[in-house]
Amino acid sequence: MRLTQTVPNELVVTPLQFGGGLIELAILFLVLAVVAAVVGASGVAGVSMNIAKWLVIIFVVLAIVTFLL
Template identity: 55%
Template sequence: MIPSLAPTRSGAAFVLSSLTPLQVFSGDFLYYAIVFFVLAILAALLGARGIAGMSMEIARILVLIFLVLAVISLLL
């Protein structure tokens, strides 16, 4: 989430409206990873091994991205 810029009372200069720490991600990667994981399980149950494999690989990559961003967020 990027802090928004708000005009000062004079309107000439801009200042940061909030002084919160930088938040790199909002957790959407984990949500989509779970969605792709459930899709992979359903596809595997229905016998669509190709779709199940692709969905599982996408879920794995999204979890890795989530973990990297979580560590970066904790360090900042």
């Protein structure tokens, strides 16, 4: 992945931010919670579900702030 792109007699393009990956992490923890629940590890399933829930909440809040600003 290139961070900058140089074009002769043109502008240098640099992204302002990288992808946070919050949704990907939330999906990962959700899948982990489902697998843990199927296996019978209710403690791991509960913790994974809480982590997934908070990652989704953080993602939604950051998305709203980004769209408003």
